[in-house]
Amino acid sequence: MIVANAPWTVEFHSGVPVYKQIIHQVQAAIADGRLRPEDQLPTVRALHQQLNVNPNTVAKAYRELELAGLITTQRGSGCFVAPSAEPPKLSDRDRKAKAEQLSSRYMAEAQSHGLSIDDLIQNLTQRKSHV
Amino acid sequence: MIVANAPWTVEFHSGVPVYKQIIHQVQAAIADGRLRPEDQLPTVRALHQQLNVNPNTVAKAYRELELAGLITTQRGSGCFVAPSAEPPKLSDRDRKAKAEQLSSRYMAEAQSHGLSIDDLIQNLTQRKSHV
Amino acid sequence: MIVANAPWTVEFHSGVPVYKQIIHQVQAAIADGRLRPEDQLPTVRALHQQLNVNPNTVAKAYRELELAGLITTQRGSGCFVAPSAEPPKLSDRDRKAKAEQLSSRYMAEAQSHGLSIDDLIQNLTQRKSHV
Amino acid sequence: MIVANAPWTVEFHSGVPVYKQIIHQVQAAIADGRLRPEDQLPTVRALHQQLNVNPNTVAKAYRELELAGLITTQRGSGCFVAPSAEPPKLSDRDRKAKAEQLSSRYMAEAQSHGLSIDDLIQNLTQRKSHV
DNA sequence: GTGGTCTAGACCACC
DNA sequence: GTGGTCTAGACCACG
Numbered sequence: 001m002i003v004a005n006a007p008w009t010v011e012f013h014s015g016v017p018v019y020k021q022i023i024h025q026v027q028a029a030i031a032d033g034r035l036r037p038e039d040q041l042p043t044v045r046a047l048h049q050q051l052n053v054n055p056n057t058v059a060k061a062y063r064e065l066e067l068a069g070l071i072t073t074q075r076g077s078g079c080f081v082a083p084s085a086e087p088p089k090l091s092d093r094d095r096k097a098k099a100e101q102l103s104s105r106y107m108a109e110a111q112s113h114g115l116s117i118d119d120l121i122q123n124l125t126q127r128k129s130h131v
Numbered sequence: 132m133i134v135a136n137a138p139w140t141v142e143f144h145s146g147v148p149v150y151k152q153i154i155h156q157v158q159a160a161i162a163d164g165r166l167r168p169e170d171q172l173p174t175v176r177a178l179h180q181q182l183n184v185n186p187n188t189v190a191k192a193y194r195e196l197e198l199a200g201l202i203t204t205q206r207g208s209g210c211f212v213a214p215s216a217e218p219p220k221l222s223d224r225d226r227k228a229k230a231e232q233l234s235s236r237y238m239a240e241a242q243s244h245g246l247s248i249d250d251l252i253q254n255l256t257q258r259k260s261h262v
Numbered sequence: 263m264i265v266a267n268a269p270w271t272v273e274f275h276s277g278v279p280v281y282k283q284i285i286h287q288v289q290a291a292i293a294d295g296r297l298r299p300e301d302q303l304p305t306v307r308a309l310h311q312q313l314n315v316n317p318n319t320v321a322k323a324y325r326e327l328e329l330a331g332l333i334t335t336q337r338g339s340g341c342f343v344a345p346s347a348e349p350p351k352l353s354d355r356d357r358k359a360k361a362e363q364l365s366s367r368y369m370a371e372a373q374s375h376g377l378s379i380d381d382l383i384q385n386l387t388q389r390k391s392h393v
Numbered sequence: 394m395i396v397a398n399a400p401w402t403v404e405f406h407s408g409v410p411v412y413k414q415i416i417h418q419v420q421a422a423i424a425d426g427r428l429r430p431e432d433q434l435p436t437v438r439a440l441h442q443q444l445n446v447n448p449n450t451v452a453k454a455y456r457e458l459e460l461a462g463l464i465t466t467q468r469g470s471g472c473f474v475a476p477s478a479e480p481p482k483l484s485d486r487d488r489k490a491k492a493e494q495l496s497s498r499y500m501a502e503a504q505s506h507g508l509s510i511d512d513l514i515q516n517l518t519q520r521k522s523h524v
Numbered sequence: 525g526t527g528g529t530c531t532a533g534a535c536c537a538c539c
Numbered sequence: 540g541t542g543g544t545c546t547a548g549a550c551c552a553c554g
Contacts, residue, residue, distance in 0.1 A: 011236055017529060018148035027243030044542065054531050059542070069328050076447075076539035076541045079250070088245035098244050099254040105142060105152065106237045107250075107258070112158030113229050114147035117197065117259045121252060123230040127250045185338075185554050238543060264506045273498055278543060279409035283498065289505030289540040306527065316546050321527070348505035362504050367404060367414065368513075369520065370501045374420030375491050376481035383514060385492040386508040388533045389500070390510045411539060447539055 008042070010051050018053055022061035030070065031087040040072060041079040141172070143184050149184055153192035161201065162218040172202060227261040272313050278339070280315055284323035292332060293349040303333060303341040395489040399437070403444050411446055415454035423463060424480040434464060 010021045018091045029035040041047075044062065045075055048055040073079045074112050090098065141152045150175045155185040175193065179186040193210050204210045221229065241251055274382045291297040303309075306324065310317040315356065324341050327333045334342045372382055402413045422428040435456065439491045441448040455472055458464045483491065503513055 001136075009235065011232060014236055015148055015151055016236065016240075019196070019529080022241065024239040024243040027239075028213050028239045031245060043540090045540090055542095056532090057530065059544095060529090062542085064329065065254045067326065068179045073542065074539090075537065075543075078541060087241075089179075090245045095245060095250050096248055096254070098216055099241070099246055099253075100248070101142065102237060102241055102250060103254045103258065104140065105147065106233065107144060107255070108152070108155040108159040109147075111157075111162040111228070112155040113233075114234070115219045115226055116163075117255055119226050119230045120234065121255050123227070123234045124238070124248055124252050124255070126253070127185055127234065150552080188553065191552090271497065275403050276411055276498055277410050278498065278502075280406050281500065281544080286498075286501040286505040290503075291499045293504045293507060296455045298417070305525090308526090310525075316515075317527095318547090319545065321529095324527085335527065336554095337552065340526060352507045356398060356514070357508055357512050361503070361508055361512045363404065364499060364503055364506075365513060365520065366400070366402065366507070366514045367407060367409065368419075369517070370407075370414070370417040370421040371493070372421075372495055374417040375495075376424065376471040377484045377488055377495070378494055379517055380462065381492045382496065383517050383521070385489070385551090386500070386510055386514050386517070389496065412537080448539065453537095 008047060008050055010053065010064055018051075019061040019064070020052075020056050022047070022058060023065055026061070027070065030085055035081050037081050037083045037085050039081045041081065043078055052078060133260065139178065139181055141184065149182075150188050150192040150232060153178070153182075153189060154196060155243070157192070157196055161216055166212050168212050168214045168216050170212045172212070174209055270309060270312055272315065278311075280327070281319050281323040284309070284313075284320060285327055288327055289332065292343060292347055299343050299345045299347050301343045303343070303376070305340055346393050401440065401443060403446065410442075412450050412454040415440070415444075415451060419454070419458055422465065423474060423478055428474050430474050430476045430478050432474045434474070437470055451516060458492070 008025060012018065014021075016024075026035065026041065035041070041062070042050070044055050044058045049057045051058070062071065062073065066073055066079075070082055070085050071079050072082050101104050105118075107117065107120070110116075139153075141158060143149065145152075147155075157172065166172070168247070172193070175186055175189045178184070178189045182189070185255050193202065193204065197204055197210075201213055201216050202210050203213050203239070223254070238248065241247075270287060272280050273278065277285075278286075288297065290305065297303070303324070304312070304322045306317050309320045313320070324333065324335065328335055328341075332344055333341050334344050335387050355370075369379065369382070372378075401415075401418060403411050405411065407414075409417075419428070419434065428434070433444070437448055437451045440446075440451045444491055445449070450496065455464065455466065459466055459472075460483070463478050464472050465475050500513070503509075
């Protein structure tokens with residue numbers, strides 16, 4: 001099954017390289033089950049059109065995902081989630097450390113644009129219930 | 132007052148340019164009142180040592196902040212929050228849009244490292260109460 | 263120390279991608295001690311000129327070596343052999359299997375160009391004594 | 394005689410195109426006498442099954458061999474080594490140059506996988522005596 | 525000066 | 540049609 005309806009998007013001026021944003025989204029989709037082992041990823045060409053980025057940029061993201069062992073590519077037919085691909089498992093301690101690190105950057109960026117902590121919490125809570 | 136005890140940090144491999152991370156943190160500190168008009172910022176030298184970053188990088192951040200009118204630099208004595216510096220005011224609609232955009236990127240990055248929405252919400256809530 | 267005198271070369275029409283040939287050569291240099299931990303690699307620009315290939319091709323090779331953990335890159339100063347980089351250790355059995363696989367491809371290619379096994383053995387023996 | 398028991402193999406991730414690997418092996422078999430003029434080659438279908446490769450890929454290899462004059466195809470009955478097919482004859486100088494070029498590439502690849510020159514020499518010597 | 529990212533576009537290998 | 544490789548060239552971040 002091709003995940004054609006997935007909400008692939010990138011922000012161009014966030015500072016985070018586009019290809020890394022793609023990697024993050026694929027990893028996130030695998031982590032929360034929207035993409036399952038053996039599923040086919042969008043083709044390089046499809047994603048490059050949808051995101052309006054250069055095909056090479058998508059290919060670069062897919063290449064790194066393959067090197068990381070998360071996906072496999074089959075010339076002539078496409079890219080697929082690796083059979084063994086599994087969401088990363090972190091200890092509670094590591095989760096908190098990582099959340100701390102991310103939130104710190106996240107909050108600084110948010111506040112610098114005039115948002116408050118509550119704006120963020122509210123948005124996240126909304127997303128949670130929407131799922 | 133010199134904000135020497137503020138938690139200045141940068142992540143080198145986050146993709147967000149280091150100088151932008153510094154800008155974000157200064158803006159955030161101004162936005163939430165940790166830095167007030169007329170307050171002195173850490174010196175370039177102090178920050179470059181603390182963050183283990185090239186002085187040019189800190190200088191570039193301060194230069195852009197000055198161009199944005201948020202700080203003023205006084206040769207020989209340091210950089211100060213501009214008297215008129217005010218947190219940006221956004222309409223509710225803009226706040227929501229910005230929060231949406233930011234959250235989307237951060238959630239993907241969080242999930243790609245094995246974190247859940249709850250991990251993020253929990254961390255932010257904690258921060259809120261700590262203030 | 264920059265390994266400026268290393269015999270970096272690529273064959274353009276061998277079928278093996280140029281960037282993989284570069285990777286192989288770096289790995290080989292690490293494996294046999296010509297490159298040691300902390301040594302600096304040729305800069306992207308230097309190698310691109312020496313090999314007469316596009317800088318991106320060299321950069322791609324270095325990027326994969328970094329992802330594999332063999333080298334580290336420091337923006338603004340260059341690429342270095344990772345402190346922990348070590349030649350791969352294989353069991354005798356694996357060595358034989360790998361040698362079998364490589365030699366099979368190697369010999370077919372050699373014979374298809376009119377060379378005999380003896381030509382190959384002779385050349386390799388010569389190389390050995392030259393070291 | 395059909396060379397059904399010949400060790401036809403391809404490596405998919407070697408970088409050398411699959412169809413070229415097939416060409417090399419046919420040429421090698423002709424060069425060392427395993428295939429003689431008038432001998433029949435494996436059918437496209439047989440080889441595609443044995444190598445687990447797309448029939449088009451086998452067909453492409455055979456087509457190029459025919460263009461090179463090494464084999465002839467007779468519709469309905471198969472492909473045969475051309476009556477005039479002869480191993481290429483190279484001058485000593487060319488042989489050495491070719492061997493040098495090939496060995497250089499293969500040694501880098503071998504060492505990058507942790508093999509030594511001796512591993513290669515040993516394997517080749519073994520092959521020689523097995524014939 | 526260093527490496528990193530992205531684009532545009534070409535050609536190739538394989539299904 | 541699929542992905543893979545390479546080039547040329549621009550712009551950016553960092554020291």
